Amino acid sequence: MSPVNPEQQFLQACLVAIQQQQLERIIFSQYKGSIENLEKMTVRLIELQNVATLNCLYRYKTQDVTKNYPLGEAEGVLTELLADCKQANLFTLDGETQLKKNKKKAMLTQSKAKPVLKAQPQGHDRAKQRFVDQDSQFLQHLGITDAKAQVIPSMARKWKQINKFVEIFAGALEQIDTTQALHVVDFGSGKGYLTTALYDYTAKSLQTPFVTGVELNPKMVEFCQNVATQSGFEQLGFFQGDVRTYAPEKLDVMIALHACDVATDFAIHSGIRLNAQVIMCAPCCHKELRPQLHSPKVLQPMLQFGIHAGQQAEMLTDTIRALLLKAYGYETKVFEFVALEHTSKNKMILATKRQDFTAPDQAVLAQIQALKQMYGIQKHSLELLLNDQWDQQDIGRKC
Numbered sequence: 001m002s003p004v005n006p007e008q009q010f011l012q013a014c015l016v017a018i019q020q021q022q023l024e025r026i027i028f029s030q031y032k033g034s035i036e037n038l039e040k041m042t043v044r045l046i047e048l049q050n051v052a053t054l055n056c057l058y059r060y061k062t063q064d065v066t067k068n069y070p071l072g073e074a075e076g077v078l079t080e081l082l083a084d085c086k087q088a089n090l091f092t093l094d095g096e097t098q099l100k101k102n103k104k105k106a107m108l109t110q111s112k113a114k115p116v117l118k119a120q121p122q123g124h125d126r127a128k129q130r131f132v133d134q135d136s137q138f139l140q141h142l143g144i145t146d147a148k149a150q151v152i153p154s155m156a157r158k159w160k161q162i163n164k165f166v167e168i169f170a171g172a173l174e175q176i177d178t179t180q181a182l183h184v185v186d187f188g189s190g191k192g193y194l195t196t197a198l199y200d201y202t203a204k205s206l207q208t209p210f211v212t213g214v215e216l217n218p219k220m221v222e223f224c225q226n227v228a229t230q231s232g233f234e235q236l237g238f239f240q241g242d243v244r245t246y247a248p249e250k251l252d253v254m255i256a257l258h259a260c261d262v263a264t265d266f267a268i269h270s271g272i273r274l275n276a277q278v279i280m281c282a283p284c285c286h287k288e289l290r291p292q293l294h295s296p297k298v299l300q301p302m303l304q305f306g307i308h309a310g311q312q313a314e315m316l317t318d319t320i321r322a323l324l325l326k327a328y329g330y331e332t333k334v335f336e337f338v339a340l341e342h343t344s345k346n347k348m349i350l351a352t353k354r355q356d357f358t359a360p361d362q363a364v365l366a367q368i369q370a371l372k373q374m375y376g377i378q379k380h381s382l383e384l385l386l387n388d389q390w391d392q393q394d395i396g397r398k399c
Ligand SMILES: C[S@@+](CC[C@H](N)C(=O)[O-])C[C@H]1O[C@@H](n2cnc3c(N)ncnc32)[C@H](O)[C@@H]1O
Pocket: 187, 188, 189, 190, 191, 192, 193, 194, 214, 215, 216, 217, 220, 241, 242, 243, 244, 256, 257, 258, 259, 260, 263, 284, 399
């Protein structure tokens, strides 16, 4: 039977768009129902454990709440939302359908997508925006976007980094078992931009994770905790303390982005020790190896230039980190995670645990010894930590 009124026609169009995988989003606005402070809802299709699922973002005055529904419940969920809203807009690859209701009647209008919009789903920028929704309230609480959800110009580079980071994080999650509750720790979380974004992403696409940011600076911890509360992110918390003494009980995903100097080594060590499935770090300053470096004779003409010696020390520090990860059973990649214009510290080490790991790979450990010998390296914190040889007195050293 064909739909008889505009509301039913709209509902039918939504269900067809969902069934044919043509749905971009449905926005329900001018909410008049009984839930306090609820303003609008955005519905999208997402993949959850390889199953198409209805994702509904409920926007309240000060926070966003996400719920996922099986496709079998789509009709019931959409019918309920329609009943309580005076306006609904359906966006598909073909165009937009708008339903507007007032006391007397409901009206349906349709417009075709402009060619440029139609082409967007394959577009580069569009793919990026899938990971972090610019409309999200938490971005406003963090000071990335303004009240109109526009990116604040001075935060444009951070915004780019956040998107890129969440994209890489999402790719890494696809390679691991995410059916159990995920424990994520962000070591050296700073103002929590990335910590909060990955919480938002994970909570929207999987079951809500337990995410902890670890940060020395109490003011930053207070700021982040406020953002988490304002955003309604109940399983996101911040611990004020030193990465070098923080000992979580569970760790599935270890993140350390631009954590200073050897804080990165302590974070990687926690990841390896607790058998983290994903280890993701972008190293920051590299102070440990440079004073130890004795250039091999043949390299001295090259390394007489300070900048080259610095780059060499950095490359060696990160090579040893990446090789140790490999030796301890991780598939390890080292790459630039964002263009240089967005941050000069753009190197990422991404490691995922191999399921067949049994014991450290002696051949890789031998490669590390050969490199250390060639450059006269005595001490690399991650190696010492893994060998249980790290000197407790070093904790007094400033990061
Ligand atoms: C460059 S910021 C990076 C912040 C954040 N990860 C990001 O990428 O936006 C480094 C942060 O690490 C913190 N940090 C440095 N050493 C630390 C340590 N030993 N324990 C905890 N936090 C530390 C600093 O206070 C700073 O906020």
